[in-house]
Amino acid sequence: METMEKDTILIADDAELNREMIKFIFEEQYNIIEAEDGEQAINAIMENSDKICLMFLDLLMPKKSGLDVLRFMNDADYIDYIPVIMITGEATDETDEKAYEYGASDIIYKPFAPNVVMRRAKNIMELFEHRIYLERKLEKRTRQLRESREKLERNNEFLINALSSVVEFRSLESGEHIQRVKYFTQLFLKYIMKMYPQYGITNEQAILIVNASALHDIGKIAIPDSILLKPGRLTAEEFEEMKKHTIYGCELLEKFKQEDNEFYHYCYDICRHHHERHDGNGYPDQLKGDEIPIWAQIVSVVDVYDALVSKRVYKDPFAVEEAARMIMEGECGIFSPEMIDCFKLAKQELFAVTEGKFSFADVMVK
Template structure:
């Protein structure tokens, strides 16, 4: 059975002093000894490392003060308690030793009761500190685990809602995934501009990426005869189709109510995107005819991503356009349909859009 007794390192250049301490402490502790400072620094790194050091001050070469100072400067040994046992009994000597990091100071000639009591006390304190540190680590791990669970729950909520929308639209395919990556690419490009640096943090871009799949969640409220119509919609049908932006917003609001404060909800960006991605820079979009900076930034990003992907995708009422033709249409919409700065970002990463489209092609 392994010896679980605490280990003490006894440091003194006088063999007689070490013999006295060993006789006093051997019953309750594992003991190791050193005759000088250098030997003490070597022994303290051996296994098992000592749980406490009893250290003489007056030694030839490296004195006890320097040994203590070196122990406290080393990250691997700084938490080992050091008790000075010395004939130097002046208050200034004690003050200096405690200032260097020692936990106690015992003067010679030693008292058996005092040595035993002080050693036991400081070992108990060391064990308590270690237990508290372990408990803090356990709590930190639990917090990390809980945070990870919450993040997974958020992601699962978004995925479930997006999948619901996808089941209603048999032309969606990889549209959801492509638009996710388009939005992220646009945001990362715009972040290079000083005016967007503070807004486009890593966390905000991640939320944009995760929220993008919900942009058409409102289509679950559109009648199949309109949503799946194999041809161009009539004016009345198109008016009804526009309602998917409102339906999407309302569905997300209902989900947000379960989160508590809607304005701090992780679904806030998703709500903005669902409700505003059909608004146009010149005010001619829907559902509210917002213009310019009135349109949420997330909606302005999604407008470019959504239209580009619709253009390169085959629909029952149109063939798939080439990347070049779709890019030209986006450029022509600069300042009309789209935020000029977002279109400029699109221009800079035009090839990246093309790569995303090919990687996640239907």
């Protein structure tokens, strides 16, 4: 909203003489609108709210009183933009207090000296103008900040996606595994937050965890081609090397360690622990149960699911129901009861992605 020139003073008083007493002070410099009662005053405010820079208001008026007008101005949010000076014949603490409580800026008692009224009116108008100006400035600044934060977040997501795709690109995969892991992680988080509030995961944390999940296999960049690209099952020795991608990932991240950054810790935990098992027989640290951070547990289960239903050089994809059965019955990885619960809840949504009934790429664009 652009500031337009406010040049109008509204005078609400039922006696013409009283209105005139104020009018003659201001009429050389301002447009004057007059109201003979409270109703006229309210109508004048609604019709001219963008022009009125000050209002003089009598307390006792027919139809609607000055306090009624103030009440209206509060309800309709005019009181923050139109300063009101009450005019009254006598000072009574009760009405004065009420007038101030309802947002009047000042009270002037009859009879008043024109130059004093002029001075007080100008002070109040300046104060309001300045406050409105500052509010507008702050609003604009807040909007700019929000926009640049959103831009930063988008850029961040782009970089994370680009970085995590490097590994996929090298292993000649389709490049969609990462996108699916992110989407599945988001789905799991939705159910974890709903079913297990005790983990205390907030929306802000969930966004960080989803982004961190993209980097779970970043350590594979350090695995030799002979192993990473081997068209067939790995030997025991090769598999031991392959397992080290969890450690390599962490070593890579540690070079840019940010101890006080939550996101760094999610990335680190997920890189390191997404192959741990609930029973303690995973790698690299043989963590068990609750020792495994919940975000690593989530990425672990969605990673296993996606691997099962994907084609590999050494295996055909499993049907979704079969993959689900294998996960729930502990044939492929051992997961906590909470993860199994969430898997059951999210199952149909996972299947929809796998069977291509659902274009998750549309959803991921935020």
